[in-house]
Structure formats: structure tokens, C-alpha cells
Amino acid sequence: MAAAGPYLAGLLDTVCPMHALISATGHIQHAGPTLRKLFPGDEVLGQRFLELFEIKRPGHGGTMADLRRLTGRKLHLRMRHGPRTEAKGVLVALPEEKAGIGPSGGALINLSFGISVVDAIRDFGLTGGDFAATDLTIEMLYLIEAKTAAMEASRLLNLRLQGAKIAAEEQAYTDTLTGLKNRRALDHLLERLVMSEQDFALIHLDLDYFKAVNDTLGHAAGDHVLREVARAMVQQTRSDDILVRTGGDEFVLVLSRLTDAARVHEIASRLIARLEEPVVFNGDVCQISASVGSTLSCRYPRPGLDLDRMMEDADTALYAAKAAGRGCHVSFDPPMRGKSATGCRSKPAV
Amino acid sequence: MHGMINRAIERFVRDTYGRNAWGLITARAELDFAEFEAMLSYDDHVTEDVLGAACDVLNKPREALLEDIGTYLVSHPNVEALRRLLRFGGVDFHEFLHSLDDLPERARLAVPDLTLPDMELREHGATTYSLICRGGHPGFGHVITGLLRTMADDYGALVLLEHKGRREASEIIEVHLLTSAHAAGRAFELSVGAA
Numbered sequence: 001m002a003a004a005g006p007y008l009a010g011l012l013d014t015v016c017p018m019h020a021l022i023s024a025t026g027h028i029q030h031a032g033p034t035l036r037k038l039f040p041g042d043e044v045l046g047q048r049f050l051e052l053f054e055i056k057r058p059g060h061g062g063t064m065a066d067l068r069r070l071t072g073r074k075l076h077l078r079m080r081h082g083p084r085t086e087a088k089g090v091l092v093a094l095p096e097e098k099a100g101i102g103p104s105g106g107a108l109i110n111l112s113f114g115i116s117v118v119d120a121i122r123d124f125g126l127t128g129g130d131f132a133a134t135d136l137t138i139e140m141l142y143l144i145e146a147k148t149a150a151m152e153a154s155r156l157l158n159l160r161l162q163g164a165k166i167a168a169e170e171q172a173y174t175d176t177l178t179g180l181k182n183r184r185a186l187d188h189l190l191e192r193l194v195m196s197e198q199d200f201a202l203i204h205l206d207l208d209y210f211k212a213v214n215d216t217l218g219h220a221a222g223d224h225v226l227r228e229v230a231r232a233m234v235q236q237t238r239s240d241d242i243l244v245r246t247g248g249d250e251f252v253l254v255l256s257r258l259t260d261a262a263r264v265h266e267i268a269s270r271l272i273a274r275l276e277e278p279v280v281f282n283g284d285v286c287q288i289s290a291s292v293g294s295t296l297s298c299r300y301p302r303p304g305l306d307l308d309r310m311m312e313d314a315d316t317a318l319y320a321a322k323a324a325g326r327g328c329h330v331s332f333d334p335p336m337r338g339k340s341a342t343g344c345r346s347k348p349a350v
Numbered sequence: 351m352h353g354m355i356n357r358a359i360e361r362f363v364r365d366t367y368g369r370n371a372w373g374l375i376t377a378r379a380e381l382d383f384a385e386f387e388a389m390l391s392y393d394d395h396v397t398e399d400v401l402g403a404a405c406d407v408l409n410k411p412r413e414a415l416l417e418d419i420g421t422y423l424v425s426h427p428n429v430e431a432l433r434r435l436l437r438f439g440g441v442d443f444h445e446f447l448h449s450l451d452d453l454p455e456r457a458r459l460a461v462p463d464l465t466l467p468d469m470e471l472r473e474h475g476a477t478t479y480s481l482i483c484r485g486g487h488p489g490f491g492h493v494i495t496g497l498l499r500t501m502a503d504d505y506g507a508l509v510l511l512e513h514k515g516r517r518e519a520s521e522i523i524e525v526h527l528l529t530s531a532h533a534a535g536r537a538f539e540l541s542v543g544a545a
Binding site: 128142154157 | 389461
């Protein structure tokens with residue numbers, strides 16, 4: 001090294017602590033303190049630079065003359081050992097004459113971690129003092145942490161807002177008296193069922209003799225009966241069935257995946273029997289029943305299932321059940337269409 | 351006032367005195383919610399109401415309460431992130447003090463709508479400083495006093511701090527740095543989860 005050696009080395013250690021001074025033979029003559037930290041327990045002095053680091057880009061022949069020609073270019077490097085950390089670098093060829101700065105015919109290489117800095121800091125246990133005072137690494141780390149914390153706070157806020165939205169929707173879709181779904185929910189859920197091309201049974205159910213309960217025993221008794229009806233429906237159906245109170249004493253049930261009319265009849269009849277069990281309210285006995293009409297989605301052409309048609313047909317079947325003397329279930333049958341309800345009395349299709 | 355600051359007061363009360371104390375304070379301050387959202391903004395009077403209620407419920411003078419909040423912010427494990435962010439300010443307490451000028455700017459980089467009072471560090475000789483906090487909520491200087499006291503411990507420095515009061519919307523804190531490496535201090539790794 002030239003006479004200015006120690007002075008130059010000290011200067012470089014402060015200004016660019018991740019530098020190396022390389023001799024004309026490609027060996028490291030001096031390394032900055034941070035660069036030395038990348039090789040704990042290893043003496044980097046005297047080693048060939050290219051044995052410690054691979055210069056991935058730009059391509060070069062590997063001789064010192066090749067390296068010197070990379071002067072000023074942006075280098076992409078990788079450590080050959082340890083965690084094989086990537087680095088960025090720049091090289092400057094040093095003067096050939098003996099009286100120049102640094103090792104004559106050698107090179108100065110300065111390195112930085114670039115985007116791999118977060119891993120590198122962990123892998124090598126680097127601290128604030130390992131970076132030059134002008135280096136923005138610490139500010140970058142600060143920003144990463146600050147932004148991560150701010151993002152996390154925003155994410156939590158979003159989660160809470162989403163939770164509140166779901167709760168609000170749940171409320172808007174729920175019949176507050178019975179806890180069943182309401183008319184709005186039904187429209188929404190049926191639309192989804194049509195889109196998913198899943199088959200289902202559509203059931204319209206009207207309570208029979210409910211008005212009498214309301215009129216003679218009062219609204220409190222009526223409300224109690226409605227809650228009991230809802231409870232019975234929940235007990236008689238599966239969790240993925242949709243139970244809706246569409247009006248005062250009118251209900252719609254959507255039984256998912258059902259394609260068999262006999263099975264629907266069985267469920268409907270069991271439900272009617274259950275609803276006919278007397279309900280006691282404040283010592284008074286309330287006795288009701290239900291008329292039920294149903295239709296099956298598998299009987300309608302797809303795609304473009306005609307929901308309005310299905311609703312109409314389920315209604316037709318319901319009126320057939322009422323006409324048949326109430327307290328019974330009628331499956332929709334195409335011949336019912338357009339006929340008067342009484343026409344179905346003799347042949348409730350099952 | 352930014353939700354971040356209201357949330358800090360809330361976390362301090364919850365983590366130090368428990369949720370019952372927080373419940374009493376929100377009731378006394380007549381908040382119609384139980385939790386502040388860190389990423390929303392609130393009317394300034396809300397902060398004042400909560401601080402007033404906290405002084406009454408916890409039976410603590412306002413200055414002491416604010417200083418305790420400052421201490422809490424950089425010492426409780428539940429808010430470790432803030433302590434880490436402040437430690438990025440410098441490798442020792444001396445450097446940290448000099449980073450305080452940048453603090454409002456640093457806060458803004460992280461959360462663009464978070465506005466902190468301007469801070470200016472003046473050096474009187476090698477070991478005496480005064481930190482001037484301009485504008486901001488009255489009492490902000492007390493929070494900073496608690497925060498500085500605890501950060502000094504964090505760095506292992508020995509300091510004397512004195513809040514010199516409020517004059518024309520400015521609060522001045524006097525700092526005597528007795529020694530910058532008095533004790534070992536708490537470890538600080540640049541990378542999260544390294545230690």
C-alpha cells in the first residue's frame with residue numbers, strides 16, 4: 001500500500017464501512033469494519049475477493065484486468081458462504097503508478113445490502129453503528145417497522161368494521177320476534193341458491209287458526225306461539241335449511257339439496273304434527289295447525305331457474321292444502337296450474 | 351386529536367389500572383363507546399374530557415398522570431413497537447436527543463395524519479440541553495418528560511430532567527446528561543425478533 005495507506009483506510013472505514021481495498025493480484029488488503037463483520041471468525045485480509053463474493057452481474061472474465069474494467073458499473077454480488085447474502089456494489093480501479101492512492105493496480109469496492117438488508121441485519125447482528133452516518137439504512141428499517149405497525153392498526157380497524165357490518169346485516173336480515181330470517185334475507189339467499197345451481201325444496205307455510213289465538217288470548221299469546229313455531233321449525237330442519245317468516249303468520253322454508261317429493265312430504269307432515277301440539281301460555285291452551293304447499297327446484301329448467309314461477313307454484317300448492325281442509329301438505333303438480341284451488345282437493349299430489 | 355393519542359391514553363389506563371378503571375373513566379367522560387380506534391380521528395375535547403376524568407378517577411394530578419403515560423409508552427411490553435421506533439433515532443442517548451427534532455416528521459412518515467408538536471433541542475454546553483415543545487395539547491411536555499426519563503434508562507444513560515412549565519404555547523424541558531453510558535441499558539436489535 002502507498003504511504004497514505006493508514007490514513008486512507010481510516011477515511012474509508014468512516015465513510016464507507018463496507019468497502020474493500022483489493023491488491024493488483026485480487027487479494028483483500030484492507031476491509032471496512034462492517035464488511036469484516038460478515039465473516040465472523042474469518043480473517044478476510046489476504047483472501048481473494050472473488051473467493052468470498054461472486055459477481056453475478058455484469059459478466060466478467062475473473063482476472064484483475066476484467067474486474068478493473070467494471071469501474072463505475074453497478075455490481076450484483078452474492079456471498080459464496082454462510083447465508084449467501086446478496087449485495088450491491090460499485091468498483092473503482094486504482095491508479096497503476098506506485099505513488100497513487102491505495103494498492104497500485106488494484107481496486108476499491110464498496111458494498112451495500114440493497115433490498116436484502118433486513119435479513120442481513122438479522123443474520124450478521126448488525127447495529128446502527130455499523131452503518132455510515134449518511135447511510136439511510138436505519139431510516140429504512142424505521143420506516144419498515146413504522147409502516148408495518150400502522151398497517152397492522154389499519155388491518156385491525158378493518159376487521160372490527162367488517163365485524164360490525166356483518167352484525168348489522170345479520171340484524172337487518174333477521175325477524176326480531178322469532179329469530180328466523182326475514183323477507184329481505186329470503187330474496188338474497190334465494191338469489192345465491194340460484195347462482196350456485198344447488199337444488200332445493202321451496203315450502204310455503206301458513207299457520208291455521210292463529211288469528212283466533214291473537215283475537216281471544218291477545219298479542220302476547222300470539223307472539224309466544226310464533227316463537228314456539230319458530231323453535232319447532234328449527235328442531236325439525238337441518239342447520240343449512242333456510243327458515244323465513246315472511247309475514248304475520250306466513251313462513252317460507254327452503255330445504256337445501258332435496259329433490260324427492262316424498263321426503264318433503266314426510267318433513268312437512270312431521271312439522272305440521274309438531275305445530276298441532278298445544279302450546280300453553282299463562283295457563284291458556286293455544287291450538288293451531290299449518291297448511292303447507294311445496295315445490296322442488298329440480299322440476300324446473302336450468303340454467304335461469306324461474307324463482308317467481310316457483311314461488312307462484314308453491315303458493316298454488318299451499319292454497320290447494322287450505323282448500324283440502326287445512327292442516328295438511330300438498331306438493332305442487334303441473335296440472336294444478338291455472339285451475340281453481342278446489343280442483344286439487346281430490347288429488348293432493350305427493 | 352388523532353386516535354393514536356387517545357388510544358395511547360386508553361392503553362395506559364387499561365394496562366396499568368385495569369378495565370374497571372377505564373370503564374369508570376369513559377362513563378365519567380360521557381363517551382358513548384368503550385374503545386378508541388387508533389386509526390380514526392376524534393374531536394379535541396374528547397381527549398381533554400378523558401384526561402380530566404382519568405385524573406378524577408385515579409386521583410392523580412394531571413402532570414403526574416401525563417408523565418406516567420410517557421413512561422408507559424416506552425416501557426410496557428404491550429406498546430413495545432413505539433420504544434423500538436424511538437430507538438432507531440440513535441445509537442446512544444446523546445444521538446437520541448438529537449433525533450427528537452425529527453420526531454414529528456418521523457411520526458408523519460409512519461402515519462401521515464398524525465401531527466405532533468414541533469420539537470427543538472438546544473445544546474448549552476456538552477451535557478445540558480433544553481427541549482422546546484411548541485404548540486400541541488397543553489401538558490404534552492409532561493408526556494415527553496416521562497418518555498425521556500424512561501428512554502434514558504433504556505439507553506443506560508443517567509439524566510436529570512426538569513419540566514420548566516408552559517409559556518406562550520411552548521413547554522420547555524431541561525435535560526442534564528450526567529453520563530451517557532451509566533448502566534447497561536436494554537438491548538436493542540435492529541431486526542425484529544433477533545434477540
